[in-house]
Amino acid sequence: MTVTQIIADLRVDDLDEARRFYVDGLGLTEQPLGLDWVTRFVDPGTGAAVQVLTRDATAPEDPAASVKVDDVHATYASLRQAGYEIVHPLTTEPWGVVRFFVRTPDGTVLNIVQHHT
Structure with missing residues (x-):
């Protein structure tokens, strides 16, 4: 398994308001x-x-970050075998990804994800 990208996932109440900040404010x-x-x-x-x-x-639950991997099935098996809490099961989502959520030892929820190939 290789991690290919990590992206912060921030919870917001209003996508349009966030859009104004990130596009207009931060460019x-x-x-x-x-x-x-x-x-x-x-x-x-x-x-x-x-x-x-x-x-x-x-x-x-909402994740704190999305961790893109090259083999989500192997990552799932490895984390389950190690005893980490799976918060959301391995799922093929209709928007084109396979993913699961895992809780880290400090309680942070991560979205482990791979795009369909």
């Missing part, structure tokens, strides 16, 4: 994800990114 470019509850803002020059969400569409 980031919106990278819409095609979903009404989450969007991403990116600096095109550096690739630095942040996601904002009003709530997760299918999981019982």
Whole structure:
């Protein structure tokens, strides 16, 4: 398993208000994800990114960060075998990802994700 990217997931009440801040205030470019509850803002020059969400569409908790991996199934098996709490089961989501949520030892919830290949 290789981690390919980590993106902070920030909980917001209003996506339009967040959009104004990240685009108009910080000068980031919106990278819409095609979903009404989450969007991403990116600096095109550096690739630095942040996601904002009003709530997760299918999981019982909102993640603090999304960790993209090259093999989500192996990562899931490894973390389960190590005894970490799986907060949201390994799921193929209709928006094109396979993911699960895991709780870190300090209680942070991470979205472990891989795009369909």
